[in-house]
Amino acid sequence: MQRIGVFVCWCGSNIAATVDVAAVSEALGHEPGVVFSTNYQYMCSEAGQNIIKNAIRDYQLTGIVVCSCSPRMHEATFRKTAASAGLNSYMVEIANIREQCSWIHKDKAQATEKAIILGRAAIAKVHLNAPLTAGESPVTKRALVIGGGIAGIQTALDIADAGFEVDIVEKQPTIGGKMTQIDKTFPTLDCAACILTPKMVDCAQNDKINIFAYSEVKEVKGFVGNFHVKINKKARYVDATKCTGCGECTEKCPMKKIPNEFNLGLDNRHAIYIPFAQAVPKVATIDPNACNMLKNGKCGLCAKVCSAGAIDYKQKDEIVEREYGAIVVATGYNPIKLDDYDEYAYSLSKDVVSSLEFERITNAAGPTGGTLLRPSDGKHPHTLVFVQCVGSRCSAEGKGKSYCSKICCMYTAKHAMLCREKYPDTEVYVFYIDVRSPGKNYDEFYRRAVEEYGVHYIKGQVGKVVPRSDGKLLVQGSDLLANEQVHIEADMVVLAAAIEPDKSARPLATMLTASMDTNDFFTEAHAKLRPVESPTAGIFLSGACQGPKDIPDTVAQAGAAASKVIGLLAKDKLTCNPCTAHSDEMMCNGCSSCEKVCPYGAISYVDKEFRMPNRTTAIRRVAVVNEAVCQGCGACTVACPSGAMDLKGFSNSQIMAEVDAICKM
Amino acid sequence: MQDVNQFKPKIVAFCCNWCSYAGADLAGTNRLQYPADVKIIRVPCSCRVNPMFILRAFQRGADGVILCGCHPGDCHYTTGNYYARRRMTLLFSMLDYLGIEKQRTRVEWVSAAEGAKFAATMNEFVAAVTQLGPNKRLEDLRCKN
Known part of the structure; x- marks a missing residue:
């Protein structure tokens, strides 16, 4: 039987205003297995954490339930608290009575009743918790910055400065972003180009920085420390390694009535163009929608005038696959x-x-x-x-x-x-x-x-x-x-x-599983305390993709995001999620159902010898989960027809105990 | 049968940790109200939800069960929500066969950014279940203790 401690947080008045916290701790104190129950103004504060630590020692607690804010906010905090008092960190369960109770209900009686039920469900679950030990995973020491505006440039420069490799992916033919279009900057009235273009050149010359201009992120897989990203390098129809940026082709091109995006359509450009004189990389790009050669196979003038022989009408989009430890979103605004x-x-x-x-x-x-x-x-x-x-x-x-x-x-x-x-x-x-x-x-x-x-x-x-x-x-x-x-x-x-945020932000958020607000700005992990991190581990935010910002704020946030990335990349190993699947080999019949649904290929089979009655043995094929590869989604647990596969931390019995507790009322 | 106005349904919501649970948190952060009848159980992914859990909830007297996951294509684990969708389609057709009203179960895709959608979905679902009244058919009195 577990000895459970319950800690109800007031969160100042965030919880206490709509939930009768004393009634909750009183009610939960009578639950089976609960030997200690209390409430406190700020459980996450040092004093609050000391209450937890002392209770673990004084009452020899084997499991704790904290009724507080979302586990996405402070689960890690309370796990550390438990660990520092000698309790396994996975013997902690959080009942979310703030985001999912006090903040969404106005009736105090109803909210209190719900908080008690949520607490009961967490107690029911923690009864079935078992100590877990986290493994470790390596960190790829390279960062990806998506967006090459001033936010992305500053982030990349700061990360590179700390000695880590950075890739910038920019969808336009040049980095620089909106700031390249601006004339002068408030409140000093210095010219935007004069302060931005040296930074663009720094990016190009820094051997730690790799610029993928005219490219887009196509696919993101993996997790913090180990992202696998596919980048689509769009065809420029110009060999970037050969082009010298002389501009000869852009003057000779006969298609010269194409609205110039860089000047917002106020004048025209040619079908082959360099957006502006200080572009980085300074490489011409052919607009496939305007070029006569690409559309109708007639013309080819640019290839004739290019002394470097850089024009390549047969160029195709190229997919580059790269590994990253951290990703910074700097997609900006429009x-x-x-x-x-x-x-x-x-x-x-x-x-x-x-x-x-x-x-x-x-x-x-x-x-x-x-x-x-x-x-x-x-x-x-x-x-x-x-x-x-x-x-x-x-x-x-x-x-x-x-x-x-x-x-x-x-x-x-x-x-x-x-x-x-x-x-x-x-x-x-x-x-x-x-x-x-x-x-x-x-x-x-x-x-x-x-x-x-x-x-x-x-x-x-x-x-x-x-x-x-x-x-x-x-x-x-x-x-x-x-x-x-x-x-x-x-x-x-x-x-x-x-x-407004750039239109590319929402599909990107989907790929990154990062959250956004209703205006499509990326949400930060905490509005005040974690302003440059996304709630998704390993994803960081820089610049106006997170909210409207001027240049000084953007640069400050870019530096902050960079420092967070550096902090992550400086680690050699990250702790893995120990909530992985495991198979009960006595029940497993080796049917392969689990292997088929595993998106990570974490399940394999071994032939194992089992003792049988009358001192005989039999060899059976059973599933084995590679815990370093398993991400803990639980797809296999449902696919398993014999019920051999279960997920640590979210076991069948734990979830059913929660269901029972909620339905009991 | 109780008066429809008096009846407070028991609703179990299974929410995946990455999208819908975060969406529910966002609804909270934005103070978007929905009925207290909804109790959320956090699961790592919608594909973790065994149809058995849903039957268990009904046996124990839940009046409605909703499963929320990431939008198709957005699953944190790439394909989990597709499995969930298939499994639930199968389960729901079986529940239909047993005479359980379709409105008592639902699968919804709610992203981490859709706090408003989460609250709206819950309001709608609770209203639909309230309209139906208590779940009698699957409630197993032997489970009541």
Whole structure:
């Protein structure tokens, strides 16, 4: 008979507000086998853990049940606590009375009753627990960074700096991400390219970093320390080892009316292209949807002009298989599509642009060479209206995002300031709901825009933008402070579009079995205490894939993710999950049912000699599980017709004991 | 029979550790309410759920049993949820034969990101089971002690 201790946590008021914790510990104290039951404000604190340790010693406990938050949160903590008091860590069971009870119920009586039942189920289970010993698995000392924007670049550089190999997978032909498209950066106004491109070059030159540009992750298998990843290197139709990036081909290509993604379609590129001058790797890429040679087999001009002989029209996608110990997600963000925002006339007038398009227009390397010109007629605009929160903080169903995109207030202040600085003859208006400028030197920056540069900030929203036949845009808005309608004849309107996670993030989350929130941002293991780790072991988060972020925050988080990866890769061995399958050889009849369903090939068969009656022996074929390979899914346990196969930690009898306890009520 | 409004069903939910259990945690983190009648049992994978467990729950007086796993193709163990799906299809057709209402059992795919779906599924399932009333056919009085 086990001697069980029950520890009910209040979690401050998180549990105690909706669950009568004293009643729970009292009720569970009367369960069979329970020799000690108590409740405490914070079981996970040092004092709380000491209560557990002391109880294990004083009452010679053989098993403990902690009624607290999700086992995904603190199971590891309490296992360590048990181990430090000399109890096997797998003699611990958690009853989840926070996420699955106190937080989802309002009625205290019902929640208390449920908490008691959940506690009973855990007690019933722990009665059948047996001490388990964890094995060890090696760690592959290489990290994968998915996404080559500033987040991915910084993470990769920091990991490489610690001496570990890193691969960057970037789906675009070049690394650099969104930051390459940005002109200047707030609040210092230094040019984005000047601070980013040296880092891109560092990545290319670092012998620990391997860049897979124009590539995508196709498949992820394995687990922390031992991921097997298939990377699809898309065909560039250019041999990257031969191409010198001279750009001869991109000038001669006759297909020159392809919208240039890098400039957001504001100008055109050729079918063979290098996204921008500082691209890394600086290798040309043929757009297979535009190239006449690839589509119709006619042309071949680029191959003729390429002195390096790098053009290869027969190139195929290539699958590369690599092993990694850790994976960092840095898939970043995109501005939302504005096609649905006809009230702002985005699809009606070329002079209504998104903020990122405005970045390209003011960028010295952009389509206008940095001169502020209207996209429609190439004339210099005199009156500009900036509209903030386009799709952010939006409660309308099916349109926009409920969250604040965080970066728009600051970049709009930057745009407005730069307009006034370069072109003092312009009038600049900003419509805002609130100006959110927390951050070092951010509020000062915004105030400079208003006070020094004379940008007109109007608190209120724009109701409508009407393009007039004379090329002007009539902006109708409201000024909430003056309580009046505002009509502005503008030459250009700039929309601060909400940002959303990249579309590739969700399928990737599926492959990684990492969790996401309803907005498709990756969720962190703990909002405050583990902000750069995914709840899935070995997966780390960097940059805007986790939530809207500006560059300083992204770089800080990238460094934090890198340090977590380094901490993991520095270990030689990781402790394995001891909850593996095992076969009772007396019951096994060697039928192979389990072997067929095992996804890991962990089950094999041996011929074993068994003693039979009258001192005879018989040789029988029985299943043997390789515990180092078994991941503990339990598929075999159900497939086994004789009931010989069982799973440690989640045995048939344990689960049925839980079922019984729950149904007993 | 009890008044439908009074009747509080006993619902057992088997949730795989990687997707649905995390989805249930997310529902909690987001404070999405669903009835306290649902009690979750954590299993490593939906394929760990032996049809025997479901029959046992009904024998012991559960009014509804729901199995939640990762979406097809997303299984942490690659193929576990496919096995679960096949096994449950078979079990449910047998339950159907025994006269157990289809609405008492269900397989749902809930990912770790779908806290809202988890809560909605549970609300819907509890409502459906409440509508049916208590499980009498499979409840084994010998199991009551």
